């Protein structure tokens with residue numbers, strides 16, 4: 001089969017399109033013929049080995065997982081003898097970032113618990129956009145933000161892979177949503193249901209008097225003191241991503257502020273799981289959430305796809321078709 005190999009840390013140029021053997025599924029594994037995958041920030045970490053502490057997970061000197069690629073959508077081709085939830089021919093999707101990666105390839109053998117049946121109203125290309133970004137947004141809003149109907153939620157950096165899901169999921173939970181984006185992304189977030197949009201190229205949301213119940217920091221570089229000022233009395237700031245110093249500020253200063261006051265500052269890492277793939281499937285089939293796709297590349301164009309993604313200006317997701 002064709003697969004992308006990443007044998008050393010480096011730039012997108014280190015990725016090699018190679019021919020390798022199709023994997024054989026273990027008794028509790030499913031062999032999936034992959035139709036599409038997508039790029040997330042985690043793929044960049046696996047590619048570059050940066051930030052350096054990530055190497056304790058991904059391999060100190062070279063990538064522990066030679067075939068990158070976390071998100072995938074495809075068709076079940078074969079099943080191990082202990083597999084109970086899937087049959088040959090099922091259309092599935094999954095996030096393999098906790099189960100060996102390997103989605104930039106024509107086939108993958110994966111534990112059945114990493115998969116769910118894909119939303120029936122999405123193509124494989126669309127379904128591959130969902131797993132990691134969708135589940136990150138879901139866990140930020142539902143588990144960390146504990147967003148409830150009627151609450152005011154601000155999504156800072158709402159136009160990329162995670163942000164476009166976050167706007168829609170917060171709306172699905174009944175929140176009044178304010179999206180902070182650049183001028184070219186105003187219409188995108190309005191079309192996803194944002195009630196208010198702040199164009200960060202024209203105005204600084206930190207200057208407004210208004211405060212929020214929950215702020216989801218997806219992309220941006222504001223200081224923790226700005227977010228603190230923008231929270232209501234019992235408000236929560238959830239750090240998903242953005243400038244690296246924000247993460248350290250949230251972990252250190254934020255956890256201290258959380259202890260001494262009512263406002264909470266939380267940073268978290270998403271956890272891929274089958275249950276949340278099924279929750280996303282339900283939200284998508286009910287028409288409450290849809291993936292936003294920016295660009296689609298062939299597997300052979302992976303270098304170009306990474307070069308585009310690493311600029312950090314994607315409008316929704318970047319897809320790789322296999």
Ligand SMILES: NC(=O)c1ccc[n+]([C@@H]2O[C@H](COP(=O)([O-])OP(=O)(O)OC[C@H]3O[C@@H](n4cnc5c(N)ncnc54)[C@H](OP(=O)(O)O)[C@@H]3O)[C@@H](O)[C@H]2O)c1
Pocket residue numbers: 040041042132133136156157158159160161162163180181182184185200218219220221239240241242243268269270271309312313314315316
């Ligand atoms: N905690 C977790 O488990 C987890 C999981 C997945 C991702 N993440 C993190 O989440 C972040 C977003 O990931 P992603 O995949 O959504 O990234 P992405 O798709 O690359 O995000 C790109 C988008 O962000 C917007 N943006 C860039 N700078 C901005 C700014 N200063 N203010 C507002 N918007 C800005 C860009 O629009 P403009 O350039 O037009 O502004 C673009 O639309 C990353 O930092 C990633 O590491 C965390």
